[in-house]
Amino acid sequence: MTVHPKAPEILKSSAKGLSKNAPTFDLEKYLLNITSVNLIEVPGINSLTALSLIGEIGLDMSRWKTAKHFTSWLGLCPGNKVSGGKRLSGKTKPSANRAAAALRLAASTLYHSSSALGAFLRRLKSRSGPAKAITATANKIAKIIYNMLRYGVGYKEAGQGYYEQQYRNRVVKNLKRKAEELGFELIEKAQIA
DSSP states (O other): OOOOTTOOOBOOOOSSSSOTTSOSBOHHHHHHHHHSSOGGGSTTOOHHHHHHHHHHHOSOGGGSSSHHHHHHHHTOSOOOEEETTEEEEOOOOOOOOHHHHHHHHHHHTTTTOOSHHHHHHHHHHHHHOHHHHHHHHHHHHHHHHHHHHHHOOOOOOOOHHHHHHHHHHHHHHHHHHHHHHTTOOOOOHHHHO
């Protein structure tokens, strides 16, 4: 029997290692061969989720002009229901897209993650509720995957600390701007002492 050079390596099932329905070959290595990027680096994405995403969306990302077009196709972008110049609803449209369902499931696994996406999910959950937080995080994951597949770039995890520092800087900048608009000056506590 001849083996194709790009054929995945067959794994042996151990007593506890693989479940009954798990693939019997090294799926991560196979995905790396066909996509040329490591989708497993994205928090929340495991090899089976990555395989189902590739099965649903394919590898040709040039079908969508931008990541925003891609997330709109998935049904993960905010709605834009406007009448008479007034925004009526920002609810996402219902979708039976299996890729969107896989991304939502991947986002929901990030509640206890120490990644930047996990910090984003927790902050948004406290403000908007779990459903909107999961959809917004799935939107971010979809944009990351789009850029990885379209441009062949890798994902580098910044971490929870970096995200929280960026969020703090954004809040301070907005507070300073508001204070200046009202005629006040905002001074940090460390500068006073």
